[in-house]
Amino acid sequence: MRRKIIIDTDPGQDDAVAILLALASDELELLGITCVAGNVPLSLTAKNARIVCELANRPEIRVFAGCNAPIKRKLVTAEHVHGKTGLDGITLPDPAMPLQDQHAVDFLIETLMREPSGTVTLCPIGPLTNIATAMQRAPEIISRIEQIVLMGGAYFEVGNITPTAEFNIYVDPEAAKIVFDSGAPLVVMPLDVTHKALTTRARVETFRAMPGKVGPAVASWTDFFERFDKEKYGSEGAPLHDPCTIAYLIKPELFSGREINVEIETGSELTLGMTVADWWRVTKRPANALFIGDIDAEGFFALLAERIARL
Numbered sequence: 001m002r003r004k005i006i007i008d009t010d011p012g013q014d015d016a017v018a019i020l021l022a023l024a025s026d027e028l029e030l031l032g033i034t035c036v037a038g039n040v041p042l043s044l045t046a047k048n049a050r051i052v053c054e055l056a057n058r059p060e061i062r063v064f065a066g067c068n069a070p071i072k073r074k075l076v077t078a079e080h081v082h083g084k085t086g087l088d089g090i091t092l093p094d095p096a097m098p099l100q101d102q103h104a105v106d107f108l109i110e111t112l113m114r115e116p117s118g119t120v121t122l123c124p125i126g127p128l129t130n131i132a133t134a135m136q137r138a139p140e141i142i143s144r145i146e147q148i149v150l151m152g153g154a155y156f157e158v159g160n161i162t163p164t165a166e167f168n169i170y171v172d173p174e175a176a177k178i179v180f181d182s183g184a185p186l187v188v189m190p191l192d193v194t195h196k197a198l199t200t201r202a203r204v205e206t207f208r209a210m211p212g213k214v215g216p217a218v219a220s221w222t223d224f225f226e227r228f229d230k231e232k233y234g235s236e237g238a239p240l241h242d243p244c245t246i247a248y249l250i251k252p253e254l255f256s257g258r259e260i261n262v263e264i265e266t267g268s269e270l271t272l273g274m275t276v277a278d279w280w281r282v283t284k285r286p287a288n289a290l291f292i293g294d295i296d297a298e299g300f301f302a303l304l305a306e307r308i309a310r311l
């Protein structure tokens, strides 16, 4: 039985790799891709998601545009990381496949109300605006969500957009608070684990050497995408943040973490968007998330290479 998922995304090169991994994996049935403003504005994330589907020769995938700004704040984007297009690194043709007319939030609600309860997993890999808006508009969907496996937050690794906040949470902290307080089963892939999923020259060359267009595109994207992290962290390569969520669905044994309480800072301008993870359980606050701290990086890249080569 294939696992039904919806990817909510703001492509972004690492989002693109996550989408490709899902499309290459028969364990998963991708019901749709919902796009949100984040790395770049919504018009570009909705375009980029279709570019990725066509690169994988899957023009039948349904792509929906969602919220074009955070719930109550001005949009902050990350062209400094992903480039002006959001998919800098290689020029790919504009998409021919259509965007669905239905709003992404309506698609999320309709799908969760239609599919049997507990059979749809959400994989948010951008700001949580679409997910939170759906929960606010139709709270009855919360108990019907099988699991939310999201990329976002940081604890030991601290922030990548401010000293204390990770980008996806920082862009829409009110949305993140709604999702983290919702009671839906959460698996969180913070920078603590994604910064251990670093590309290396050898790994990138493995993608570049693959036959066809997909592997070389992944190599070109990571060549571009890794500049930011190499400059800032002096790391050898780029953290493939978003694919960690999809890899978890396919091979959860590659990851380890703790069921702990995670709260979102929405009041302080200084620490806005911080995921306050009670890793040492010093409070009595109830656990609301499986907070992932470690990854078998070799196993992760072996899975990624094996799957991408299928496309």
Ligand code: RIB
Pocket (backbone or CB within 6 Å): 010, 012, 013, 014, 015, 038, 039, 125, 126, 127, 151, 160, 166, 167, 168, 241, 242
């Ligand atoms: O902080 C990393 C996250 O922000 C990733 O999802 C990346 O795509 C950007 O959205």
Ligand code: CA
Pocket (backbone or CB within 6 Å): 009, 010, 011, 012, 014, 015, 039, 125, 126, 242
């Ligand atoms: Ca993303």
